Amino acid sequence: MLAQAAGLALLAALSPAVLLTSAVYLGSAQPRQTITAYFAGALTMSAVLAVAVLLALRLAGLNHPHQHSPRDGLRLGLGVLLLAAGIAVAIRRRRARPQPKKQRKPGLVSRMTASPSKRSAFAVGVLLFAPGLTFIGALQVIATSRADIALTALAVVVVVLIDAGLIWLPLVLHLVAPGPTERNLKAFNGWLRAHSSTLLTAALILAGVILVVSGSYGLVSGT
Numbered sequence: 001m002l003a004q005a006a007g008l009a010l011l012a013a014l015s016p017a018v019l020l021t022s023a024v025y026l027g028s029a030q031p032r033q034t035i036t037a038y039f040a041g042a043l044t045m046s047a048v049l050a051v052a053v054l055l056a057l058r059l060a061g062l063n064h065p066h067q068h069s070p071r072d073g074l075r076l077g078l079g080v081l082l083l084a085a086g087i088a089v090a091i092r093r094r095r096a097r098p099q100p101k102k103q104r105k106p107g108l109v110s111r112m113t114a115s116p117s118k119r120s121a122f123a124v125g126v127l128l129f130a131p132g133l134t135f136i137g138a139l140q141v142i143a144t145s146r147a148d149i150a151l152t153a154l155a156v157v158v159v160v161l162i163d164a165g166l167i168w169l170p171l172v173l174h175l176v177a178p179g180p181t182e183r184n185l186k187a188f189n190g191w192l193r194a195h196s197s198t199l200l201t202a203a204l205i206l207a208g209v210i211l212v213v214s215g216s217y218g219l220v221s222g223t
Helices: 001-015 016-026 032-061 065-095 110-115 118-128 131-141 149-163 165-176 178-221
Strands: none
Touching: 001 131, 001 149, 001 165, 001 178, 016 032, 016 110, 016 165, 016 178, 032 118, 032 131, 032 149, 032 165, 032 178, 065 131, 065 178, 110 118, 118 178, 131 165, 131 178, 165 178
16 A cells, blocks of 8 residues: 555656746745745645545545445546546647747746745645645545554655655755755756656656556456
């Protein structure tokens, strides 16, 4: 259970937007305070979502042995949605054509990160870690397992920390080596911007395949 949930959480963590925002905050006037507030916002949203999903699925009894059909049906459904999302991103990327350069209105997150502050960074963390299918898929693996309270709590903590890994890992690296971390992030951001759609597509499709295989096997085997 823990390995599958952690694997899905790792795929959920592969968010170019999250890492790009971490790089912006680490280059701000107060990098450590700002990215810490960003991390706090991400943890708050992830923890609230984790508790909500856990309670909903446990109250529905999907962790009970006799509920294998609804449980595996849920996994299969989430997997299909993830595959559809991955295919949609791939199609949109393939159809996208280079547009002539013109002034584009920045999005909400871009406007919020333009003048970094601890309050706005916390809000950005909440926004960027709003419920996502891959993260929900990781949580349902935990919620529908028959693990005891201690193991369930440990699994939730591990999944939440993995999901926010692209915030706290750059922060730790910045504490150890500020200069090299900022330079390497700036150099990596160019590659990330160019390949963000490919990375997102691969993460969605891989997570979808995992859940489709798991759900289908459960439905067929009846376990």
